[in-house]
Amino acid sequence: MYERKAAPWVIGFLLLMGGFSFGLRSYAQRQTALSEYRGLWRLAYDVKLDADEAGVRVQMAVPRDTSTAKIVRQNVNYAELRNERLRTSTTQTRLSLLAPQPGRYEVSARFDLDLRPKSTGTVEIEPTPTAREIERWLRATPTLQSKSETVVTILSSIRSESDSTAEQLRKIFEYCCSELAHIDRSETINDAETVLREHSGTSLGKVHAMLALCRAANIPARLVTGFEIREQPSPQPDYWLEAFIGGLWEAYDPVRRYSKKMPPDFIPVCRGSEQVVVVSEKGTAEVEYSIHRVGEGGFVSSSGQHPADVFDLNRLPLSMHDTLAVILLLPLGALVTAVFQTIVGVRTIGTFSPTLIALSFVLADWRTGVAVFALVILVGLMSRALLDRLKLLMVPRLGFMLTLVVAILVFTISILDYFRFTPSHQAVLLPLVILTMTVERFYVASAEDGVPAAVKLMLGTMLVSFCCYLTLGWRHVGTLVFRFPEVHLVTLAAFIFLGRYTGYRLTELWRFRDLLTPNETNRS
Numbered sequence: 001m002y003e004r005k006a007a008p009w010v011i012g013f014l015l016l017m018g019g020f021s022f023g024l025r026s027y028a029q030r031q032t033a034l035s036e037y038r039g040l041w042r043l044a045y046d047v048k049l050d051a052d053e054a055g056v057r058v059q060m061a062v063p064r065d066t067s068t069a070k071i072v073r074q075n076v077n078y079a080e081l082r083n084e085r086l087r088t089s090t091t092q093t094r095l096s097l098l099a100p101q102p103g104r105y106e107v108s109a110r111f112d113l114d115l116r117p118k119s120t121g122t123v124e125i126e127p128t129p130t131a132r133e134i135e136r137w138l139r140a141t142p143t144l145q146s147k148s149e150t151v152v153t154i155l156s157s158i159r160s161e162s163d164s165t166a167e168q169l170r171k172i173f174e175y176c177c178s179e180l181a182h183i184d185r186s187e188t189i190n191d192a193e194t195v196l197r198e199h200s201g202t203s204l205g206k207v208h209a210m211l212a213l214c215r216a217a218n219i220p221a222r223l224v225t226g227f228e229i230r231e232q233p234s235p236q237p238d239y240w241l242e243a244f245i246g247g248l249w250e251a252y253d254p255v256r257r258y259s260k261k262m263p264p265d266f267i268p269v270c271r272g273s274e275q276v277v278v279v280s281e282k283g284t285a286e287v288e289y290s291i292h293r294v295g296e297g298g299f300v301s302s303s304g305q306h307p308a309d310v311f312d313l314n315r316l317p318l319s320m321h322d323t324l325a326v327i328l329l330l331p332l333g334a335l336v337t338a339v340f341q342t343i344v345g346v347r348t349i350g351t352f353s354p355t356l357i358a359l360s361f362v363l364a365d366w367r368t369g370v371a372v373f374a375l376v377i378l379v380g381l382m383s384r385a386l387l388d389r390l391k392l393l394m395v396p397r398l399g400f401m402l403t404l405v406v407a408i409l410v411f412t413i414s415i416l417d418y419f420r421f422t423p424s425h426q427a428v429l430l431p432l433v434i435l436t437m438t439v440e441r442f443y444v445a446s447a448e449d450g451v452p453a454a455v456k457l458m459l460g461t462m463l464v465s466f467c468c469y470l471t472l473g474w475r476h477v478g479t480l481v482f483r484f485p486e487v488h489l490v491t492l493a494a495f496i497f498l499g500r501y502t503g504y505r506l507t508e509l510w511r512f513r514d515l516l517t518p519n520e521t522n523r524s
Helices: 002-037 131-136 149-158 165-179 192-198 203-216 307-311 318-344 353-363 366-390 394-418 425-429 432-449 451-472 475-483 485-499 506-511
Strands: 039-051 057-062 069-077 082-088 093-098 103-115 221-228 238-245 248-253 258-260 266-271 277-279 283-296
Touching: 002 485, 039 057, 039 277, 057 103, 057 266, 057 283, 149 165, 149 192, 149 203, 165 203, 165 238, 165 248, 192 203, 203 221, 203 238, 238 266, 277 283, 318 353, 318 451, 318 475, 318 485, 318 506, 353 366, 353 432, 353 451, 366 394, 366 432, 394 432, 432 451, 451 475, 475 485
Parallel strands: none
Antiparallel strands: 039 103, 039 283, 057 093, 057 277, 069 103, 082 093, 221 238, 221 266, 238 248, 248 258
């Protein structure tokens, strides 16, 4: 009796704590962004120009106002150089200086930025590109070999003809993030074809590779060069790209894995070029950059760690993010399974089998997953029927079935590759033990309750797995749970509610429908 009265209070407490924690951490993250970024920062160029003859030109890209930063002050000292003109286009602004005679010149440029993180993107509002501009951002170049055999082959292996433009862009981005290793050697060749062929490259090389794949897929894309505004000893330009999709420019960084938008401290300086400072022929230049804070605004950040940082999973190494994201999705799949078994009344093979099967389809290509799963179940059931004649003990029998499932899985992937169906390399993530137990449970159910009951049990498992797949495959759900793991306090409350549920299941209402509708005999 006491447990029944306590359950609503526990559910209410968990919901209250989950909502309070979610709201508090959301507010804390906004304040952290303000304290970390807000204020006046100075971006400085120091250029030493050596002109071999008169007329050598040096051009410097000038930062422009964005949705997160405003240029409040700029100061350029160029000694004896002649200010030619300010070259402005829809994508960049460059200050052009001319050397009147041979010699050595020094140029210093100071740009004071007021960071205002009112939004989280750095894409400027600009006019819709013309047909000529679109053609420019689709063009192949010596470093963006979008028409080369290597680029075309890789593109065809990671996309399908039925994919939408957004889906193609997502697959290209995920390929560049996961398949291209990052190296920090500046002398490495940065052209797209070499990076894709060797599966490694510098930051600029990985961006070039994604640019080439986008242009090969007929997605207009352009290089963005800018700076990360933070205290650093010897800052160098950072690179990312923007893809034109849905009438807007979306930012993508395959090195830091930012998609659709960049953090507010990444300030673009020029687009379509990797060089912030450009010198014409007969001239050379040494360029040094510096970034430092010159004024505070809003909150002042603390240099120490806070105990609440343990709830911030983003601070963990990037290699751990994918694994933790998978683990955090498992309770949601279990919740979907509990709803179907407790409320709907659908029986499944095992409690967590639908969740693990659905999660494997989320991680791998679902087409490959379905093909492998269907063949493993089919061949496994046939083998299990033949194996029953040997009258083996349970543990050796399960070991035999596990070995058989592994062999079927490996050879199915090999067969798909042979017929050029390009199976997903993550198809091996299919839960082998769950597949083995599924075959065993189906055979036992068919022997004890009959084939129709076993088929009904399998169909119920597939239905719940499909619903789990729709839930776990929703990208926003995974992002939310990873950023705010305390959301699972609500999941715990939901499990307690389902655990105290004593009402009718939906399948029982259908099963006993005759009792709910009196017939004519009972009425009389």
